[in-house]
Amino acid sequence: MIEFRGVSKRFGEKVVLDGLSLVVPEGQTTVLMGYSGTGKSVCLKHVVGLLEPDAGQVLVDDEVVNELDYEALMQLRGRIGYVFQFAALFDSLTVGENLALGLRRRGLDPGAVTARVTESLDLVELPGTESRYPAELSGGMRKRVGIARAIALKPRYILYDEPTTGLDPVTTAAINDLMIRARRELGVTSLVVTHDVRSAFAVADRIAFLHEGRIRRAGTTAEIRATDDPLLREFIEGALTGEAV
Amino acid sequence: MSGPREFLTLSGRWVVEARRALADGPTWRGQLFPQMKKLGVDSVPVAVFVAVFTGIVLALLSSYMFTRAIPLYFVGTLVAKAVMLELGPVLTGMALAGRVGANVAAELGTMRVTEQVDALETLAISPHAYLVTPRVLAATLMFPMVTALAMAVGLLSGWFTAVNLLDLTSVEFLRGARQFYNFKDIWFGLVKSASFGMAVATLGCFQGLNARGGAEGVGRATTRAVVLGCQAILVLDAFWALVLL
Numbered sequence: 001m002i003e004f005r006g007v008s009k010r011f012g013e014k015v016v017l018d019g020l021s022l023v024v025p026e027g028q029t030t031v032l033m034g035y036s037g038t039g040k041s042v043c044l045k046h047v048v049g050l051l052e053p054d055a056g057q058v059l060v061d062d063e064v065v066n067e068l069d070y071e072a073l074m075q076l077r078g079r080i081g082y083v084f085q086f087a088a089l090f091d092s093l094t095v096g097e098n099l100a101l102g103l104r105r106r107g108l109d110p111g112a113v114t115a116r117v118t119e120s121l122d123l124v125e126l127p128g129t130e131s132r133y134p135a136e137l138s139g140g141m142r143k144r145v146g147i148a149r150a151i152a153l154k155p156r157y158i159l160y161d162e163p164t165t166g167l168d169p170v171t172t173a174a175i176n177d178l179m180i181r182a183r184r185e186l187g188v189t190s191l192v193v194t195h196d197v198r199s200a201f202a203v204a205d206r207i208a209f210l211h212e213g214r215i216r217r218a219g220t221t222a223e224i225r226a227t228d229d230p231l232l233r234e235f236i237e238g239a240l241t242g243e244a245v
Numbered sequence: 246m247s248g249p250r251e252f253l254t255l256s257g258r259w260v261v262e263a264r265r266a267l268a269d270g271p272t273w274r275g276q277l278f279p280q281m282k283k284l285g286v287d288s289v290p291v292a293v294f295v296a297v298f299t300g301i302v303l304a305l306l307s308s309y310m311f312t313r314a315i316p317l318y319f320v321g322t323l324v325a326k327a328v329m330l331e332l333g334p335v336l337t338g339m340a341l342a343g344r345v346g347a348n349v350a351a352e353l354g355t356m357r358v359t360e361q362v363d364a365l366e367t368l369a370i371s372p373h374a375y376l377v378t379p380r381v382l383a384a385t386l387m388f389p390m391v392t393a394l395a396m397a398v399g400l401l402s403g404w405f406t407a408v409n410l411l412d413l414t415s416v417e418f419l420r421g422a423r424q425f426y427n428f429k430d431i432w433f434g435l436v437k438s439a440s441f442g443m444a445v446a447t448l449g450c451f452q453g454l455n456a457r458g459g460a461e462g463v464g465r466a467t468t469r470a471v472v473l474g475c476q477a478i479l480v481l482d483a484f485w486a487l488v489l490l
Binding site for chain 2: 050070074084086088102105106
């Protein structure tokens with residue numbers, strides 16, 4: 001389970017998170033929605049220790065991330081896959097090497113690495129792309145390779161940062177399907193950050209709405225769909241009531 | 246970086262990370278030889294170019310200074326001493342500070358702003374072990390080798406100039422070169438150049454990994470890496486002259 005307990009974070013004068021609390025239940029997909037620039041990606045970076053909170057705690061499997069020593073943090077990262085907004089593939093490495101890098105780090109023998117790379121690329125429907133470089137792939141393919149890199153590690157958790165942003169509807173549907181399959185077939189707990197409402201309702205078990213550094217509403221997809229919160233309704237329906245200003 | 250305090254905090258963290266990264270041999274060992282080729286072998290043409298013209302100018306300048314005052318065979322002395330003690334290491338260092346410092350800062354800066362460095366961390370791979378250590382080691386090992394070659398080329402071009410453009414024979418040039426020859430002249434230059442390599446690569450990595458703000462930030466980091474690299478070479482040059490001469 002991932003849990004945020006009263007997490008605050010500021011960058012200079014700008015308060016991004018202001019006492020945020022959220023629980024990401026085991027085995028489910030939780031979507032963190034919110035307007036652009038409200039700190040959704042900042043939340044994800046706290047889970048893997050890329051950022052440290054100014055106040056509060058982030059817990060993963062009951063371990064306080066910001067209090068872990070180096071070795072424990074490395075072990076924690078080994079249990080978490082991270083899919084970046086723009087895939088963040090290593091552009092000097094081939095697709096196969098991108099996937100193999102983390103696997104070799106975990107001490108897998110070369111045969112097992114090759115098998116896991118092939119299996120992961122098959123899962124994201126990109127078989128035979130091992131020798132291609134990221135620059136030779138489309139945006140959608142890069143995202144799928146990013147997901148393959150995350151699932152190749154057989155993580156317990158996967159964090160998705162805007163997985164469908166900038167993609168066409170067909171590719172968006174394919175990425176949504178991949179996230180659903182990752183939860184169903186691999187049993188991973190997922191935290192998805194997005195402002196793509198359609199995608200959120202397609203993949204989520206639970207949805208949390210982040211506004212002004214805190215969770216304004218959280219609940220099941222049915223509860224969020226039936227909300228009477230005007231700001232959340234505006235966000236979901238795209239109606240311009242001016243509430244967000 | 247906003248001020249001296251942040252710079253000192255970052256530098257302290259770097260020392261801790263460097264110790265940890267050096268111990269993580271399996272991560273950096275595979276990167277060492279490719280970096281030695283990229284930072285060292287590929288820099289040979291520019292170092293040779295600089296050395297050729299340094300030798301020519303030194304021979305012509307010393308002939309101009311010595312005319313009717315000092316025996317002309319001292320041209321060999323001045324060319325050898327200047328190339329081995331000062332101009333070989335420093336001019337090669339400056340040329341490589343531009344090439345290597347810019348290369349390292351731009352590459353790592355781009356990786357930083359495209360989240361590739363964050364991606365490494367989420368794979369439980371230390372950027373210091375995977376990116377910084379092989380580059381710093383490669384530059385520390387290769388700068389002296391390239392400098393040794395530059396010294397030889399500088400001497401040869403000085404001899405060629407003296408024999409063809411001045412009224413000197415090869416025997417006279419060699420007599421001058423050997424007149425005040427000391428083995429320390431060579432190792433002093435090579436020790437200096439090793440320290441130049443370490444400084445240039447470390448500053449390049451530091452600036453690159455701390456780049457912020459997209460293409461403009463990478464540009465700023467690259468410029469700073471080259472300027473600081475050249476300044477570090479001059480400071481170290483004075484330091485070694487004080488300590489070793």
